[in-house]
Amino acid sequence: MTKGDPLLILENLRAYYSSKKGLVRAVDDVSLEVREGECVGLLGESGSGKSSMALAIMGLFEKVARFSAGTSNDPSLRRAFEKGVPGAADLPGVRGKVFFRGKEISSLPQEELTAIRGRELSLIPQGLGHALNPQHSIGHQTAEPVEIHDENIRLIELKRKVLEYLGLVQLADANMRFVLDPGSFSGGESQRILIAMALIAGPYLVIADEPTSALDVTIQRQIMNVLKMIRDEFDVSLLLISHDAGVVAEMADRVAIMYAGKIVEYANAVDIFHNPQHPYTMGLMSSFPTIAMMQMRAGKKPKLRGIPGDPPDLTAIPKGCAFHPRCQYVIDRCKEEVPEYREVKQDHFIRCHRWSEIEKE
Ligand SMILES: Nc1ncnc2c1ncn2[C@@H]1O[C@H](COP(=O)(O)OP(=O)(O)O)[C@@H](O)[C@H]1O
Ligand SMILES: [Mg+2]
Structure with a gap:
């Protein structure tokens, strides 16, 4: 393989936990590619599903989730897990595909996955x-x-x-x-x-x-x-996961922005930090001091100052676009329809109904 070839491909990856409050949609329809030789940053607020995504890629999610389902008081949740990876959309578990070096690893038996894990694909886990x-x-x-x-x-x-x-x-x-x-x-x-x-x-x-x-x-x-x-x-x-925009800015060639279990924008780092297209990324960047400073230096007034409101509870994600209650560009459609994840120009992906209409700074 050579530099630039796809190394890791996620296709519609979902990873749901069961909890006493209900289903936690921690990773929800994530499609992403990491290429040979690049550093991809995964940036999102705490609780947006980043660690769950790492576990799902590594084939370790079920183990962690089954453990918490096993300690749950709800017998139907326990049964759902004991039956194995469920086919139905609204049950806990992992769905979607993970390809690594051209091979689908999400369907491999544990022994074969163990042969890859640690040797070809490794994780530096969160929390020492x-x-x-x-x-x-x-x-x-x-x-x-x-x-x-x-x-x-x-x-x-x-x-x-x-x-x-x-x-x-x-x-x-x-x-x-x-x-x-x-x-x-x-x-x-x-x-x-x-x-x-x-x-x-x-x-x-x-x-x-x-x-x-x-x-x-x-x-x-x-x-x-x-x-x-x-x-x-x-x-x-490298897939570098952080809630800290500064860490990601320093290291990453490309950056994926995660919000409520979904990737809302994925592009090269320069575009993400200097020309964000998704309203959530725009908000994030304006609360990131260096960017705000750069905008001011360029004679521009930083528009959004932080993002009002809080990220949603992943057991109760708002209908339509999960960001709509906090978005200043919201229209009725955003409250009903989940926006598709689209490549709007080469290597620039966005999940927003309104990206083409929004005037960017
Ligand atoms: N073992 C678990 N059982 C149930 N819910 C979990 C478990 N681990 C994490 N969660 C929930 O999944 C969501 C995403 O968590 P996580 O992937 O750790 O986010 P991040 O790494 O972005 O902070 C959170 O709402 C968290 O409470
Ligand atoms: Mg985490």
Whole structure:
């Protein structure tokens, strides 16, 4: 495969949880492509469905969702999950297709998926807390993705590899500390270890879910630098998930904007940040200080200041366009019909009935 070829393709991906309040439409009809060698940013407010999307891509959603359905008090929800992935539209589970390197991975049996996960496709999960096993040394855990796929690797080779990767992410004193368990490492160090684990088996795509969010500002900067080094020096594509427009702006070639489980706009980063087309993206960008400043410098007055109202509860998504109650361009049609996700010009996708009529700054 060469740079620019499609690497990951999502087709009408849906991932629904069951909850006491009802069905949570966390990922709702998402279609997206990530190409070889690019960094795609997935930007959305907290609760918009970003982590659920990462889990659905990795084939881990059902496991997480079944666990929460299993602890639910509602026996019909438990039954829905026990029956497996349901065909009906309004039941919990994952639907739609995930293609990775030309192969549909969403229908693979778990054993085959395990062979891909960690080696070809890896996830740096959100929240440092649960990601590392407190019982095992970090050297042991960093080695795992290699060991799983190459049982015959010699111990000395494995150790060399672990130290090489812990060194690449600049874990201080790695050659002395790799025998320690996770409790001996700070949050920033734990994130470095998780990044080393995600890279060690040489994946084609790394999904990084809020890699800097749990950290202090100065440590965030250091982790950003590690991620940038990876983007620039490794032959790997990145799907960078964040609620922070600044993080995405710094790293991404293309940016997908998520709102209430849907991608509302997907375009190259320059267009997203300088010429957003969807009313939600326009609102987001105007509350993002750098952009507002740039607009002012260019002699323009930033139009929207933040977005009034709150994102919806995903158990009760508004009818029609989910953004319509907060949109200043709303018309009756927006309250009834879900807008289609359309490519309005090459590589620029929008889900809005009114995009062509809205006057942009
Ligand atoms: N295990 C679960 N069971 C039920 N609902 C969940 C579960 N995990 C997340 N959710 C809900 O799914 C929605 C999307 O969550 P998430 O994917 O974590 O969003 P984000 O990563 O964008 O913050 C939220 O409404 C959240 O409350
Ligand atoms: Mg998340």
